[in-house]
Amino acid sequence: xxxxxxxxxxxxxxxxxxxxxxxxxxxxxxxxxxxxxxxxxxxxxxxxxxxxxxxxxxxxxxxxxxxxxxxxxxxxxxxxxxxxxxxxxxxxxxxxxxxxxxxxxxxxxxxxxxxxxxxxxxxxxxxxxxxxxxxxxxxxxxxxxxxxxxxxxxxxxxxxxxxxxxxxxxxxxxxxxxxxxxxxxxxxxxxxxxxxxxxxxxxxxxxxxxxxxxxxxxxxxxxxxxxxxxxxxxxxxxxxxxxxxxxxxxxxxxxxxxxxxxxxxxxxxxxxxxxxxxxxxxxxxxxxxxxxxxxxxxxxxxxxxxxxxxxxxxxxxxxxxxxxxxxxxxxxxxxxxxxxxxxxxxxxxxxxxxxxxxxxxxxxxxxxxxxxxxx
Numbered sequence: 001x002x003x004x005x006x007x008x009x010x011x012x013x014x015x016x017x018x019x020x021x022x023x024x025x026x027x028x029x030x031x032x033x034x035x036x037x038x039x040x041x042x043x044x045x046x047x048x049x050x051x052x053x054x055x056x057x058x059x060x061x062x063x064x065x066x067x068x069x070x071x072x073x074x075x076x077x078x079x080x081x082x083x084x085x086x087x088x089x090x091x092x093x094x095x096x097x098x099x100x101x102x103x104x105x106x107x108x109x110x111x112x113x114x115x116x117x118x119x120x121x122x123x124x125x126x127x128x129x130x131x132x133x134x135x136x137x138x139x140x141x142x143x144x145x146x147x148x149x150x151x152x153x154x155x156x157x158x159x160x161x162x163x164x165x166x167x168x169x170x171x172x173x174x175x176x177x178x179x180x181x182x183x184x185x186x187x188x189x190x191x192x193x194x195x196x197x198x199x200x201x202x203x204x205x206x207x208x209x210x211x212x213x214x215x216x217x218x219x220x221x222x223x224x225x226x227x228x229x230x231x232x233x234x235x236x237x238x239x240x241x242x243x244x245x246x247x248x249x250x251x252x253x254x255x256x257x258x259x260x261x262x263x264x265x266x267x268x269x270x271x272x273x274x275x276x277x278x279x280x281x282x283x284x285x286x287x288x289x290x291x292x293x294x295x296x297x298x299x300x301x302x303x304x305x306x307x308x309x310x311x312x313x314x315x316x317x318x319x320x321x322x323x324x325x326x327x328x329x330x331x332x333x334x335x336x337x338x339x340x341x342x343x344x345x346x347x348x349x350x351x352x353x354x355x356x357x358x359x360x361x362x363x364x365x366x367x368x369x370x371x372x373x374x375x
Contacts, residue, residue, distance in 0.1 A: 132237030
């Protein structure tokens with residue numbers, strides 16, 4: 001049986017909309033089967049379920065099942081019953097997972113990096129936004145950075161006149177969970193320890209400086225080729241990608257017109273870089289509290305230091321999303337959340353920024369470098 005899932009990327013990541021099934025000739029008929037589903041969670045903590053199955057269209061050798069969308073990352077189970085015969089289907093059984101809008105992003109491997117690139121229609125130089133994903137989307141498939149969270153696809157939808165470049169950070173030798181366990185052995189994995197660089201050592205998992213330098217080289221080539229506008233290059237990222245945004249700007253401060261790090265990882269490297277932020281407009285946003293309890297305090301400390309040194313408040317902004325603002329997007333509203341689950345949900349503050357709350361995206365893309373510098 002061939003199984004195809006049709007999905008889209010929404011606020012909480014990848015959602016399943018429909019499943020198509022096609023039976024082989026030697027398999028039984030699907031025409032009289034009854035469908036049921038479990039594990040169709042639709043919230044950030046895997047507690048609330050969607051409305052489940054909406055419609056079922058059955059033919060002898062084909063079936064199309066439409067769902068009230070649920071999140072792909074959870075282990076759902078679909079059962080087709082026909083009398084005593086039961087066919088059980090999980091996401092591991094899918095032969096194909098189609099993602100709405102993904103075809104607009106070309107998968108590219110060059111210069112030792114993997115990335116997806118959305119190219120706007122028409123001729124002439126265009127703005128470019130570099131999107132840097134979080135730690136959970138690292139890897140080598142050149143796909144997860146597109147599907148793990150709302151991000152690059154949403155930017156292309158909202159700003160179709162811009163290039164959207166979405167590289168994938170290397171996965172390294174350890175998974176995200178294994179890396180976290182190693183960090184725990186050194187103490188609090190979310191503490192800000194000066195001199196500790198958990199992600200940025202050359203070749204380590206995440207947005208290390210060497211890898212980001214290669215990404216930046218590709219952007220410089222696009223400028224030299226007359227594709228990207230040197231006056232309008234932007235960078236935005238969340239969590240580890242927020243730290244990567246800080247890393248990218250401090251690696252090439254001459255390149256970027258403005259930056260928007262969202263809940264950026266605060267460690268001995270990113271915090272030190274933010275304390276000595278170059279002359280690039282930046283708008284930082286984060287939740288009032290998430291799993292790195294000191295995040296907002298370190299960010300505020302860095303911002304206050306820079307403002308005290310004479311930075312303009314128009315070019316240095318900091319937003320802390322309040323509980324009611326997060327709740328407007330369903331964050332933290334699932335009943336009976338533990339504090340750990342609430343912290344994890346609150347971390348998704350990038351949802352608000354990518355919906356242009358406070359006008360952050362409008363502000364970001366309004367910046368044009370006054371002089372066209374050689375980059």
